Amino acid sequence: MIDIDAIFAADRQHPPQERSLPWPETGGGVTVVIEPKPHWASDMRAFRSDVREYCAYADWTANGARARFFGHVDTCGDDLIRKARTLVAGEIADGLWT
Structure with a gap:
């Protein structure tokens, strides 16, 4: 029997550009959750864990906590993780x- 944590751990074994599930990263005292890149996007997004703000992943990797964050109307990093875990649990x- 496989569990949700094992699925997330296996996904993190891939390089960031090949991941299909969100994952947390911390830099400069700020924790973000990285949203995997949809096929239509030019870059991934990094959502602040507990605040509805995001930035481009390239900005996050280059500048960490000094990245330029923008407000997001309805999503924070914790929401991304929660939704992904719910989807995987359903699967x-x-x-x-198996």
């Missing part, structure tokens, strides 16, 4: 992970 329950 496990449906027998899609």
Whole structure:
């Protein structure tokens, strides 16, 4: 039986550009959750963990906590992690992970 934490850990074994699940990163005392890049996007986004703000992943990797964050109407990093864990749990329950 595979669990959610094992799936997230296995995903983190891939390089950032190849990941399909969000993951946390901390730099300069700020924790963000990186949203994997959708096929249509030019870059990934880094959402502050507990605040509805985001920046480009390239800005985050270059500047860390000094990156330029923009307000986001309805998403923070904790929301991304929670939604991804809920989706994976549903897939496990449906027998899609063995």
